[in-house]
Each structure stands twice: as structure tokens, then as C-alpha cells.
Amino acid sequence: MRIKKWLTLSYITVALIPILTGMMLFLWMKSYNEQTEIDDYINSIKKFEKYDKLLSSKEFYAYPFKEVDFIDEEDRNSTKIVIYDKNGIRLYSSINESVLYSISKEQLYSNLYEIKHGFRADTLKKPVFDRGNIIGFYEVTILRTKIIQGVNSGTIVVISIFIIVFIAVLIWMIKLMDRKFNKPLLLLIDSIKDFAKGEETCINYMSKDEIGELINHFNDMKKKIKEKDYEIEREQKSKEYMIAAISHDLKTPLTSIRAYSELIISKAEETSKRYALSILNKCDYMSNMLEDLLMYTILSSNYIMDFVNVDGEEFFQMLLSGYEEVCEKSNINYNAEINVKGNYKVDVKQMIRIVDNLMSNAIKYTGEGKSIHMGAFSEEFSLPDWICEEEEKKLKEFRKNTAVILIKNQGEEIAKEDIDRILEPFYKVDNSRNKKVGTGLGLSIVKLIINKHNGRMIISSSKESGTLIACFIIRERGEL
Numbered sequence: 001m002r003i004k005k006w007l008t009l010s011y012i013t014v015a016l017i018p019i020l021t022g023m024m025l026f027l028w029m030k031s032y033n034e035q036t037e038i039d040d041y042i043n044s045i046k047k048f049e050k051y052d053k054l055l056s057s058k059e060f061y062a063y064p065f066k067e068v069d070f071i072d073e074e075d076r077n078s079t080k081i082v083i084y085d086k087n088g089i090r091l092y093s094s095i096n097e098s099v100l101y102s103i104s105k106e107q108l109y110s111n112l113y114e115i116k117h118g119f120r121a122d123t124l125k126k127p128v129f130d131r132g133n134i135i136g137f138y139e140v141t142i143l144r145t146k147i148i149q150g151v152n153s154g155t156i157v158v159i160s161i162f163i164i165v166f167i168a169v170l171i172w173m174i175k176l177m178d179r180k181f182n183k184p185l186l187l188l189i190d191s192i193k194d195f196a197k198g199e200e201t202c203i204n205y206m207s208k209d210e211i212g213e214l215i216n217h218f219n220d221m222k223k224k225i226k227e228k229d230y231e232i233e234r235e236q237k238s239k240e241y242m243i244a245a246i247s248h249d250l251k252t253p254l255t256s257i258r259a260y261s262e263l264i265i266s267k268a269e270e271t272s273k274r275y276a277l278s279i280l281n282k283c284d285y286m287s288n289m290l291e292d293l294l295m296y297t298i299l300s301s302n303y304i305m306d307f308v309n310v311d312g313e314e315f316f317q318m319l320l321s322g323y324e325e326v327c328e329k330s331n332i333n334y335n336a337e338i339n340v341k342g343n344y345k346v347d348v349k350q351m352i353r354i355v356d357n358l359m360s361n362a363i364k365y366t367g368e369g370k371s372i373h374m375g376a377f378s379e380e381f382s383l384p385d386w387i388c389e390e391e392e393k394k395l396k397e398f399r400k401n402t403a404v405i406l407i408k409n410q411g412e413e414i415a416k417e418d419i420d421r422i423l424e425p426f427y428k429v430d431n432s433r434n435k436k437v438g439t440g441l442g443l444s445i446v447k448l449i450i451n452k453h454n455g456r457m458i459i460s461s462s463k464e465s466g467t468l469i470a471c472f473i474i475r476e477r478g479e480l
Contacts, residue, residue, distance in 0.1 A: 306348075
């Protein structure tokens with residue numbers, strides 16, 4: 001059933017149930033009142049007949065008035081008797097009203113022999129005769145306590161039943177709305193969240209309303225996305241296999257070329273040696289490119305990192321060691337500082353690859369006699385003096401709950417347009433900066449590894465300060 005039709009029927013049902021309940025209660029109350037009216041009327045007539053025989057005696061209408069208790073014990077709280085003489089002077093009242101009180105003859109003679117039927121009481125007034133002459137009047141009033149009590153209690157019952165029915169209908173409607181809308185929507189929301197996490201979910205919802213259509217569309221979309229993901233994964237694996245196969249096929253002849261080049265170098269003349277050395281360098285370059293290409297392809301896929309928990313101080317001491325000799329060979333001044341606390345979850349092998357790639361780049365683009373600074377700092381510690389004020393401002397925003405790896409070299413400034421693109425695969429900065437040119441994948445690989453650590457990478461370069469690369473690694477929770 002469509003939601004609009006369902007809501008219309010629900011609103012009509014919710015409106016009709018209280019109305020029908022009210023009508024039924026009204027009819028029940030009316031029937032009860034009618035029956036009570038009849039019972040009260042019959043009861044009043046019986047009492048009028050009983051007291052008529054007693055009050056018709058002439059001895060009660062002469063002076064001095066003879067005190068008599070006319071009312072039975074059972075009627076004492078529901079019956080009132082008043083006796084008047086022929087002139088309208090009150091001789092007696094059963095409720096201790098003052099006697100010798102008179103009423104007008106018009107009032108005295110009005111409604112004689114007529115039972116005045118009121119909501120609260122029935123009243124009968126009759127004259128008393130002696131030898132054909134009126135000697136007085138009596139008035140009997142009988143309270144209708146039964147109907148008054150019945151109406152009061154009936155009203156309470158009717159109102160209570162109506163309120164109970166109304167609340168029951170309201171609760172029923174709320175539960176119905178919850179089952180109709182909230183539950184399927186919550187199921188859909190939970191399923192969307194689970195699907196976003198990569199968890200397998202299935203919603204069984206058979207209703208053919210708009211929500212059912214939405215859930216069916218979601219299930220169809222999920223199915224198509226899975227099919228697309230499977231297709232993409234299959235293509236990705238195919239590419240990986242192809243690149244791995246090409247890398248393997250190329251490495252074999254490259255190894256042979258390298259071996260022949262080394263043989264030529266050992267035996268050939270100076271000119272041939274120079275050519276062979278050039279061939280050897282190209283072989284190394286191609287071999288490095290194949291390794292980088294293979295690693296980039298692997299990291300671009302659903303490669304799962306081998307994460308382990310490490311102590312920050314011990315790990316970063318190990319990670320940043322061993323580069324003094326390399327810098328010394330290139331006649332580059334090397335400086336390292338480590339101030340790290342806390343535990344970190346890292347892939348050790350890939351973290352080593354990060355630092356190797358960054359140091360390789362730094363050495364490549366740092367001239368002889370210049371400096372390379374390296375360091376690792378958790379948020380408790382201040383940054384070193386070789387970080388300028390502008391660089392510190394950029395880094396400050398991301399230092400909370402992290403350790404930052406800093407590598408800074410005194411090389412030529414990297415243009416802003418190059419910084420914006422330097423992390424793209426195969427992008428190379430102008431070759432005129434240095435004759436040593438890399439594969440164009442080193443920084444891209446670093447970026448991929450940092451992303452898989454949920455970290456962040458920042459590059460800053462200026463003519464005065466040099467080039468700084470900062471990699472932020474998230475600190476384990478509960479270690480602060």
C-alpha cells in the first residue's frame with residue numbers, strides 16, 4: 001500500500017475510533033439514565049402513596065400543632081415533608097425550617113396534584129379536606145439521589161473510558177508509525193553504514209510502499225557497486241600481474257646487460273669503459289624504475305599493511321640512523337635530532353622505505369658542502385632551530401596526537417606549481433636543477449604509505465630556508 005493511502009486510512013481510523021467510542025458511551029449513558037428515570041419515578045409514586053395516607057389526617061392541620069415524626073428512618077436523608085394550614089402558614093417542616101412562615105395563596109394553590117419531576121427531586125403538593133372544606137396542604141419532596149449518584153459516577157466512567165481509548169489509540173498509532181517508518185528507515189541507515197564499512201548486509205523488507213522501493217533500489221545499487229568493485233579489482237589484479245610479469249621479464253635481460261657491461265669495463269679501453277659505464281648506469285636506472293613501478297602498483301591496490309605497535313623513541317632512533325656515511329661520501333653535512341614519546345602503530349618495512357626515499361631525494365638535490373637536517377618529534381617537544389617560523393606555523397596545525405618526521409635540505413627552491421604536482425606519479429621537477437634524475441615515483445610512494453598510515457604529508461620550499469618534507473604519524477590512543 002502506498003504511504004499516502006496508508007496515512008489517509010490511518011488518520012481516518014484514528015479519528016473514527018474516539019468518535020465511535022464517544023457515541024457508544026453516550027448511548028449507554030442515555031439508556032442508563034432512561035432506565036434510572038423510570039425506576040426513580042416508580043419509587044417516587046410509591047413513596048407519595050405511602051405518605052399520602054399518613055398526611056391526610058386532619059389532626060395535623062390544627063393549632064397547636066402536634067409534633068409527629070412522619071418520615072421513616074430509611075427515607076430520612078432523601079425525603080422532605082412540609083405542612084401548611086389553609087392560609088399558607090407553614091406548620092411543620094421535616095428539615096427543621098422555621099415554622100409560622102407563610103407563602104402566598106398563588107404559590108399555595110399552584111401545581112396541586114401534579115408531580116413536579118426535576119433532575120434532583122420529585123415534588124407532590126396536595127390539599128387536605130375535612131367535610132368538603134380545605135383544612136391544609138402538604139408537600140412531599142423526594143430527592144433523586146440514585147440518578148444524581150449514577151450521573152456523577154457514570155460521567156467519571158465515561159470520561160475515564162474515553163481517555164483510556166484515546167491513549168490506547170494514540171499508543172497504537174505511534175507503534176504502527178514506528179513499525180511502518182522508523183524501523184525500516186533505521187534498518188536502511190544501519191545497512192548504509194555497514195556497507196560504507198565494507199560489511200555484508202541484507203535488508204528483508206517485503207512491503208511495496210515507497211520505503212520498500214527505496215530499500216530495493218539500495219539493494220540493487222549495492223549489488224551493482226559490488227559488481228563494479230569486483231570488475232575494478234579484477235582489472236587491478238590484471239594490471240598488477242602484467243606489471244609484475246613485465247618487471248620480471250625486463251629484469252632478466254637487464255641483469256645480463258649489466259653483467260656484460262661489467263665485463264667490458266674490466267677488459268675494454270678507456271672509451272669503451274666510459275660507454276659501458278653509461279650502459280651500467282642506465283641499467284641501474286631502469287631496474288630502480290621497475291622496482292618503484294611495481295611498489296607503486298602494489299600500494300595503489302588493496303595492499304594490507306603489516307602494522308605493529310612500536311615504542312616511539314626506540315623506533316625512530318632505529319629509523320633515522322645509518323645515513324651519516326652516505327652524506328659524508330657526498331660531502332654533505334648531516335644533522336639528526338630525535339625527541340619522541342608514546343607508542344605508534346606502523347608498518348616498519350614501509351616506514352624504512354619512506355625515509356630511504358626522502359633521504360635519497362634530499363641527497364640527490366643537495367650540493368656539496370651544504371646540509372641535510374633530519375628529525376622526529378612528538379607533540380610534547382618543541383621543533384628544532386632549523387625549522388623557520390613560517391614552516392613552524394604550517395606544522396603546528398597538525399601536531400596534536402602525532403609524531404612528525406622532518407627532512408630538510410639546503411637545495412634549490414621548488415617552484416609553487418611544482419610543489420602542487422610533485423606527488424603525482426612520474427612527475428619530475430625541471431631536470432636543469434640536477435643531472436641526477438629519479439624515476440618520478442619516490443614521493444608518490446611515500447604519499448601512498450603515509451595515507452595508509454592515516455597520516456599527512458606536507459612539502460614546503462623557499463630560496464632562503466631550503467626544502468622541508470614533513471610526514472605526520474598518528475599516535476596510539478591512551479598514550480597522551
